[in-house]
Amino acid sequence: MRNAREFNFDGLVGPSHNYAGLSFGNVASFNNVRSASNPRQAALQGLAKMRALAARGFAQGLLPPQARPNFRLLRRLGFSGTDADVLAQAYRESPVILACAYSASPMWTANAATVSPSADTRDGRVHFTAANLNNKLHRAEEHAQATRTLRALFANPDRFVVHDPLPSTPAFGDEGAANHTRFASAHGAAGVEFFVYGRVEFDPSAPAPAKYPARQTLEASQAVARLHGLDAARTVFASQNPDVIDQGVFHNDVIAVGNGNVLFYHEQAFANEAGTLEALRRALGVTGTDLRAVRVDTGVVPVADAVASYLFNSQLLSKPDGGMALVVPHECRETATVARYLEQLVASGGPIDELVEFDLRQSMRNGGGPACLRLRVVLTDEEATAMHQGVLMTEDLYARLVPWVERHYRDRVEPKDLADPQLAIECAAALEDLERILGLPGLYDLA
Numbered sequence: 434m435r436n437a438r439e440f441n442f443d444g445l446v447g448p449s450h451n452y453a454g455l456s457f458g459n460v461a462s463f464n465n466v467r468s469a470s471n472p473r474q475a476a477l478q479g480l481a482k483m484r485a486l487a488a489r490g491f492a493q494g495l496l497p498p499q500a501r502p503n504f505r506l507l508r509r510l511g512f513s514g515t516d517a518d519v520l521a522q523a524y525r526e527s528p529v530i531l532a533c534a535y536s537a538s539p540m541w542t543a544n545a546a547t548v549s550p551s552a553d554t555r556d557g558r559v560h561f562t563a564a565n566l567n568n569k570l571h572r573a574e575e576h577a578q579a580t581r582t583l584r585a586l587f588a589n590p591d592r593f594v595v596h597d598p599l600p601s602t603p604a605f606g607d608e609g610a611a612n613h614t615r616f617a618s619a620h621g622a623a624g625v626e627f628f629v630y631g632r633v634e635f636d637p638s639a640p641a642p643a644k645y646p647a648r649q650t651l652e653a654s655q656a657v658a659r660l661h662g663l664d665a666a667r668t669v670f671a672s673q674n675p676d677v678i679d680q681g682v683f684h685n686d687v688i689a690v691g692n693g694n695v696l697f698y699h700e701q702a703f704a705n706e707a708g709t710l711e712a713l714r715r716a717l718g719v720t721g722t723d724l725r726a727v728r729v730d731t732g733v734v735p736v737a738d739a740v741a742s743y744l745f746n747s748q749l750l751s752k753p754d755g756g757m758a759l760v761v762p763h764e765c766r767e768t769a770t771v772a773r774y775l776e777q778l779v780a781s782g783g784p785i786d787e788l789v790e791f792d793l794r795q796s797m798r799n800g801g802g803p804a805c806l807r808l809r810v811v812l813t814d815e816e817a818t819a820m821h822q823g824v825l826m827t828e829d830l831y832a833r834l835v836p837w838v839e840r841h842y843r844d845r846v847e848p849k850d851l852a853d854p855q856l857a858i859e860c861a862a863a864l865e866d867l868e869r870i871l872g873l874p875g876l877y878d879l880a
């Protein structure tokens with residue numbers, strides 16, 4: 434077994450962070466529509482989490498924001514003239530399309546890609562597939578920059594492969610790592626990759642939600658597993674429970690999280706709980722490991738409280754000196770059932786023995802918790818050395834990014850501000866500076 438660590442790449446929140454209510458099926462996004470956002474605070478909250486986890490010895494990096502507004506999208510949809518004309522016309526004729534072009538949604542990097550570490554893949558390289566996110570207009574073009582960014586960071590072809598996204602059609606709806614979990618006895622050991630889907634395109638009799646969209650299909654998950662060269666005996670596909678999708682669980686990472694040999698999940702997470710656990714046990718058995726399932730019952734935490742608090746949208750981190758920490762948002766303390774449950778959880782003598790709490794309210798109000806904000810990439814020491822180093826979180830990088838945020842970010846953005854051509858100019862200036870800070874010239878294709 435190779436020595437490997439799990440790197441968490443958090444999305445650096447972009448300067449256009451706003452609340453546009455774009456995600457039907459995501460309760461927080463809908464509830465906060467058109468309220469004023471604070472992009473500066475959002476970015477600082479995210480950076481504080483990255484810094485704190487890095488300071489504790491967890492391997493931490495970041496993924497840069499994307500260029501906004503997306504002028505290419507606006508022009509393709511027929512808005513024309515100078516940049517200022519395009520913004521004015523879009524605001525007049527379709528403010529919602531303008532909001533889509535301005536969304537800072539790439540901050541939720543769990544949706545950037547699915548990642549398979551080299552210990553799991555046939556060719557021994559780390560495989561990435563950028564998610565097409567085709568369910569929502571404001572996210573459907575993220576894959577272009579996500580692919581470009583991943584190829585810039587993980588450029589060495591002997592160690593890394595960044596696949597093109599799957600076809601952007603409903604049959605291959607792909608939301609990346611938000612519906613993907615990896616289990617292994619240790620990060621560097623061969624593991625089990627677990628894909629959870631919300632519907633099956635070519636089997637109309639398969640379970641599917643009635644009210645809200647299922648964003649991930651089985652066909653997409655299978656294609657990613659094929660592309661990454663995963664071993665069928667160590668790959669599990671499971672159906673999400675369609676009833677919880679209809680209660681606001683738009684990704685599996687709102688109701689389950691896994692790490693090491695631990696699955697922390699809600700009793701209602703899967704369409705077939707017993708069958709899913711059995712499949713995971715069998716696959717982990719191939720690696721000589723036992724599954725430890727930590728189940729939360731509906732009677733203890735109702736689904737609505739799990740959705741409101743984002744209990745399961747937590748990061749489950751193996752601590753350098755043993756044990757696991759659960760990284761939760763403040764909202765968990767404010768939800769009585771969840772607060773009570775968590776106290777008992779860490780005192781229970783089980784695998785999760787510590788809580789780490791962060792204020793991520795700016796992101797939470799759009800339905801993004803600690804787990805949404807990070808992409809996990811397990812890297813061996815050699816792979817870690819081969820990647821671009823400028824995005825790894827250090828005290829020095831933190832000290833450069835805080836003043837960068839303070840220089841470029843507004844502390845208030847309301848829907849009407851998206852019509853202000855000055856905001857677009859500020860966003861462009863921020864990214865121009867960021868390319869320099871991260872040592873990534875040409876990261877953005879702004880032509």
Ligand SMILES: NCCC[C@H](NC(=O)CCC(=O)O)C(=O)O
Pocket residue numbers: 451452453454455456459462463536538541543544572611683684799800801802805
């Ligand atoms: N993994 C968390 C993703 C949250 C994201 N929210 C949003 O896009 C809300 C954007 C808005 O409504 O302005 C989503 O639903 O995909």
